Amino acid sequence: MTRNDDDARTLQSWAQFRFSVVGPLLASPPRAGDLYAAIERLSQKIWRHPITGESTTFAFSTIERWYYASRSEPDPVGALLRKRRRDNGIQSAVNEKVEAVLRGQYRDSPYWSYQLHLDNLAVVIEAHPELGHLPSYSSVRRFMVSQRLFRQRRPRGRRRHEDVTGAVQARVTTREVRSFEAEYVSGLWHLDFHHGSLPVLTSAGEWNKPVLLAILDDRSRLICHAQWYLSETAEDLIHGLVQAFLKRGLPRALLSDNGSAMLAGETTQGLQRLAVVHETTLPYSPHQNGKQEVFWAVVEGRLMAMLERQRELNLSLLNQATQAWVELDYHKSVHSQTGQTPLARWLAGPSVERECPDLHKLQLSFTAHQTRTQRRSDGTISVDSVRFEVPSRYRHIKRLHIRYASWDMSHVWLMDERSDTVLTQLFPLNKTRNAERYRRAVGSATDSPADSSEVFQTMQTAPSEMAPLLRKLMADYAATGLPPAYIPKDDLKEKP
Numbered sequence: 001m002t003r004n005d006d007d008a009r010t011l012q013s014w015a016q017f018r019f020s021v022v023g024p025l026l027a028s029p030p031r032a033g034d035l036y037a038a039i040e041r042l043s044q045k046i047w048r049h050p051i052t053g054e055s056t057t058f059a060f061s062t063i064e065r066w067y068y069a070s071r072s073e074p075d076p077v078g079a080l081l082r083k084r085r086r087d088n089g090i091q092s093a094v095n096e097k098v099e100a101v102l103r104g105q106y107r108d109s110p111y112w113s114y115q116l117h118l119d120n121l122a123v124v125i126e127a128h129p130e131l132g133h134l135p136s137y138s139s140v141r142r143f144m145v146s147q148r149l150f151r152q153r154r155p156r157g158r159r160r161h162e163d164v165t166g167a168v169q170a171r172v173t174t175r176e177v178r179s180f181e182a183e184y185v186s187g188l189w190h191l192d193f194h195h196g197s198l199p200v201l202t203s204a205g206e207w208n209k210p211v212l213l214a215i216l217d218d219r220s221r222l223i224c225h226a227q228w229y230l231s232e233t234a235e236d237l238i239h240g241l242v243q244a245f246l247k248r249g250l251p252r253a254l255l256s257d258n259g260s261a262m263l264a265g266e267t268t269q270g271l272q273r274l275a276v277v278h279e280t281t282l283p284y285s286p287h288q289n290g291k292q293e294v295f296w297a298v299v300e301g302r303l304m305a306m307l308e309r310q311r312e313l314n315l316s317l318l319n320q321a322t323q324a325w326v327e328l329d330y331h332k333s334v335h336s337q338t339g340q341t342p343l344a345r346w347l348a349g350p351s352v353e354r355e356c357p358d359l360h361k362l363q364l365s366f367t368a369h370q371t372r373t374q375r376r377s378d379g380t381i382s383v384d385s386v387r388f389e390v391p392s393r394y395r396h397i398k399r400l401h402i403r404y405a406s407w408d409m410s411h412v413w414l415m416d417e418r419s420d421t422v423l424t425q426l427f428p429l430n431k432t433r434n435a436e437r438y439r440r441a442v443g444s445a446t447d448s449p450a451d452s453s454e455v456f457q458t459m460q461t462a463p464s465e466m467a468p469l470l471r472k473l474m475a476d477y478a479a480t481g482l483p484p485a486y487i488p489k490d491d492l493k494e495k496p
Contacts, residue, residue, distance in 0.1 A: 010051065011081055012081070013050045013051065014050055014051075014080075014081075015077050015078070015080040015081045016050075016077060017047075017050035018066045018070075018080040019070065019076055019077045019080055021042060021047065021058070021063060021066060022042075022063060022066045022067045022070060023076075025038060025039075025042075025067055026067075026070065026071065026076060039060055039063050039064050039067065040060060042058075042063050043057065043058060043059060043060040043062075043063055044057070045057070066080060093135055093136075093139045094135050094139055094140065094143045095131075095132050097130075097131045097132060098121065098125070098131055098132060098135060099143065101121060101124055101131065102117060102121065102140065102143065102144065102149070103147075103149070105117055105120060105121070106144070106149045110149075110151070110152040111151065111152055111153070111154050112151065113151060114137065114140060114141045114144060114151070115137065117140060117144070118135075118137050118140045121134065121135075121140065122134050179290075181218060181219060182217075182218040182219045183219070183350075184219060184252075184349070184350050184351060184352040185217060185219050185220055185345075185346055185349050185350065185351040185352070185353065186217060186248070186249060186250075186251040186252060186351055186352055186353035186354075187218065187219060187251070187252050187253065187352050188217075188218040188219075188251065188252070188253045188254070188255060189215055189216065189217055189218065189224060189244075189251045189253070189254050189255070190215070190216045190217075190218060190254075190255050190256070190289055190291055190292045191213075191214075191215050191216075191237075191241070191254055191255070191256040191262070191292075192213075192214065192256060192257060192289055192292045193211050193212065193213055193232050193237075193259070193261075194211065194212040194214065194296045194299065195209055195211055195212075196209055196210045196211065196212055196228065196304065196318075197209075197300055197304050198304055198307060198308065198313060198318075199313075200228075200230075200313050200314050200315050200318055201312050201313065201314050202230070202314070202315070208230055210228040210229065210230060210315060210318060211228065211229050211230070211231065211232045211236075212226060212227070212228050212229075212296075212299065212322070213225075213226065213227055213228075213229060213236060213237065213240040214226045214292065214295060214299075215240065215241065215244040216291060216292055216295055217248075217251075217342075217346065218255075218291060219345065220338070220342050220343075220345035220346035221291065221295075221335050221337075221338065221342045221345070222248075222331060222342040222343060222345070222346040223295070223326050223330065223331070223342070224244040224247060224248040225240055225241075225243045225244035225247060225248075226240075226322055226323075226326050227239075227240045227243070227319055227322070228315055228318050228319050228322065230315065232259070232261060233261055233407070234260070234261040234264035234266050234267055234406070234407070235405070235407040235408075236261070237261040237262065237264075237267060238266060238267060238270065238366045238405075241267075241366075242359070242362045242363070242366070245274075245356045245362060246356055246359065246362075248353065249353035249354055249355060249356050250274055250275075250276060250353065250354040250355070250356050251276060251353065251354075252276070252277065252352050252354075253276065253277040253278075253279060254271060254276050254277070254278050254279070255279045255280070255281065255288070255289065256278070256279075256280055256281070256289075257280065257281050257289060258280050258281065262280065263280075264368075264406075265368035265369075266366050266367055266368050266405055266406065267366065269365075269366075269367070269368060269369060270362075270365040270366030270367065273365040274357075274362075274365055275354075298330065302325070302329070302330075303321070303322060303325045306321075306325075307321060330342065331343040358478075364403065364413065364422065366405065367403035367404055367405050367413065368403065368404060368405070368406065369401065369402070369403050369415075370383070370401075370402055370403075370404075371399050371400065371401055371402070372399075372400050372402060373398060373399060373400075374390055374394075374395070374397065374398060374399075374400055376395075379391075379392065379395050380429055381400060381402070381426070383402065383404060383409070383412055384406065384409065386409050386428055387428065387429040388411075388412055388426040388427065388428055388429065389426065389427060389428075389429050389430075390414070390426060391424060391426075394414065394423070394424075400414060401414070401415045401416075401417045402414055402415060402426070403415055409428070410427075410428070411425045411426060411427050411428075412425070412426045413425060413426075414426055
């Protein structure tokens, strides 16, 4: 509700109260000579103030004025409304020179209150009388409100750079702030981290504040996935985002802030490969992710409030409680803005979600792409100070295209640049094994390929890495198309 709505309601309340005071005189007009006594009795009566509710009385002249103002009017209540200001509360009695001073003060100190602006203005006018008379507090406030010179919140933490603060302030004062909502389910997801209010006990015997990663659908407000972590890295982000994709499918767009995890190469390149548009909020503009901020308030007000008395709270218990609360409480509670439960609104659609690929493709997608020059001397490449061996069959390729996750250096993928397919996995250089002095013979380019019958015989006699029954069971399970409901973090490091 705006301030103008409050003013209108206040005026209407006053008019109805005045009518209730003089209404009996209008309903049953006193006889000639009795009007004075009737108004006198009303002036001695104790009334309840229409705004504050406190006991009060009104003078004879006041009630008399109300009576004559409404006596001959077809709309007595309308006649008893307070007259609005001629400038309607918008214009102010501030001259142009004083306006310039106020604008300068606001530009330099947007965190001051209106009273502090007025006090400093008084000192300036006292030193420079040519500016004119000092306006009242209401005039200063009315002018600053009409020019959208609202008091700003002080930035938290360390003082931000003046150029950044100025740019943000200019954007806020020159651009409207509007609420929005996606037209389709999975048309836009929100993603953010939240530092919890309760500490958890780790296996190392330390109390740490966990961080909640939540992915929220804009239209339905459904939580696609929520999980607590002990850090706020790209590895944690992708670990939770992959689970959201497996549970809810692929969205069309994703909105996040400008955190390092959101802007990491693995994150941005992975979303591009999955054809998910990645949008980021403007710097220092958390209101653009307002739906996420509202969810944090619900988390702290309900979930964390129920865990306040829990002793020895650990990360596993916190995640189990969060999963149960999200699915059975939050998803089934009517949202105040949509009028529906998040689950019902998600199912009602309309939806533009896409089918999610398997876990191995997701793992491969969220990797950083780089090129490396192969050393001809020993057939190795270096990635983040780790040397990897390149198989001899690729020794003729000078520039190698690789993908890897910075948090998992157990292997990197060698890619075919044209088809964007995996050629093989490269593993770190094992100097201890190479010290055994076994070396594979390197064939020349003129060597003839092996006979097809010999190759077939080799395939038949080569030992299998997995038992046939277990391979069949895994294939049958994969054919069901059911994704796992919960993925432990270390499972993402499984080789494809």
